[in-house]
Amino acid sequence: MSLVVSLRVPDGIVVCADSLSTARTNVQMVLEDLQIKCPECGSSIEKDRLKLPVVPIPFSASSFTQKLVPLFERYSIASFGLGIIYGRSAMYHLRLLEMEHQENIPKLEELTDKLVSYFESHLESQFPGYKEKAPEDWFPIGFHLNGYEDQHPRTYEIFVGKKSIIRKHELIGCTIGGDMTVVQKLWEIGKKDSGLQFKYGLLSLQDAVDLGTYLIETTSSFQRFANVVPTVGGAVDVALVTPFDGFRWIREKSLSTMVQRREER
Template sequence: MSLVVSLRIPDGIVIAADSLATTQMQFFGKTNIPATCPECRKDIELRDVQMPPVNTPASTFSYAQKLFSFHERFGIGSYGMGIINARTIYYHVKLLEKKLREDGSKVDRVSDAAESVRDYFQSQLREQMPDLDGAPDDFYPLGLQVVGYNDDEAKTMQVQIGKEPKIEPQTGLGCTVGGDLLVVNKLWTIEKEFPQRAVNYGAFSLQDAIDYATFLIDTTADSQRFTRLIPTVGGEVDIALITSLKPFTWIRCKELVKVLEKVNTADALQR
């Protein structure tokens, strides 16, 4: 599932994502159920009744890449499906980036980036799931946050890929989250009940935004450690920064990303 967090604060945009990938297996059990015959009222036994599937983790990986640069100016964080058509989301994003450059397509605005991401991944999902039209209307197995600046305005575009793809723009100071939201929503419920505990995004420095994004992801991951649920958030936290004056810049990323992206993290921003 994952957790992606983007914060729009006075000095820029901070976007962060976890690194955990979990594969699941479904077990379909059968059982015998005692019942009463509706006609003769005698006790009977229903044999080999199919039970609801039980999900169990088959394996977990702690180095999935869910945060990407896009055309140097934008950032993308993904949650939900980690692989489509036998390729990771990271690989797909880089293929899309290459294709747009070769085609000479302009990606000047955040909305341009979000629309290209939506169209590309929607076609990929339909290729993998030919029966997608039969899915529920609210079926969104993949989500992506596309962040960047338009005319000095910070924007987060929440892109939902599914039966009916959609783009939800978020502007102004604030925090947008995608993925496993249970713990974050509980924290924010406290803020609603006790307004004096509300987060003041307007007073955040860049370091505050980095720390808050890390806090939300780490708290979600730590809470799952003590439950019987399949873990959905964990691993290293990747963080990047975008401002109106500076394009996508890595603040913290896995060592392999430094090799693939040929970048150095901005260590000066870390305490």
């Protein structure tokens, strides 16, 4: 599922993402040498094998999934939802999209349309006819696209699915995506008592880094003790976007650091 956090504070945009990916496997149990007794006549029916309905079982697939990446060295994008699209990771697709538009870098709003178009086409390849067959609220892929337009911070929430949605956030504040249950409970405390609300307008960059990390790690820790399959976990990647320096890593996984350095050579 994932959890990504985009914090727009006075000095920049801080983006955080977890690294856990989950998947599902289908399990079908088979009963053998079964005797079924009729409740009316009392006679027994013997059956050698009886297949029970297939049950999807979720499990944690990896703690090292890359969900947060730079785009064109000036934007950040973080993904949640479906991690593998048509046989390739979300990060791989984003790199392909970046290469496709490297010579003519689109503006943020234009880029949102290109993202939706790109991933809708790949969803069609993986799920043919989904536009007609999928339920109305089917949004298997989500993104946070962060950057600056005319010195103003922007977070675009992008939900790709049957009827894709794009939402723009341009005020100081926090936007989350993925498994939002725990964070929303924390927000509810502030709704009941304004003195307990997060003061985004007063946060320094370091405060924003710590808060974003806290929200993800708190969700992960809660799931550790709850009776649920974890959907958030692994290392927390953190990036900073400013109108002066574009995208800069604050904290990232060691392997992604090595890969990006090789690409820059």
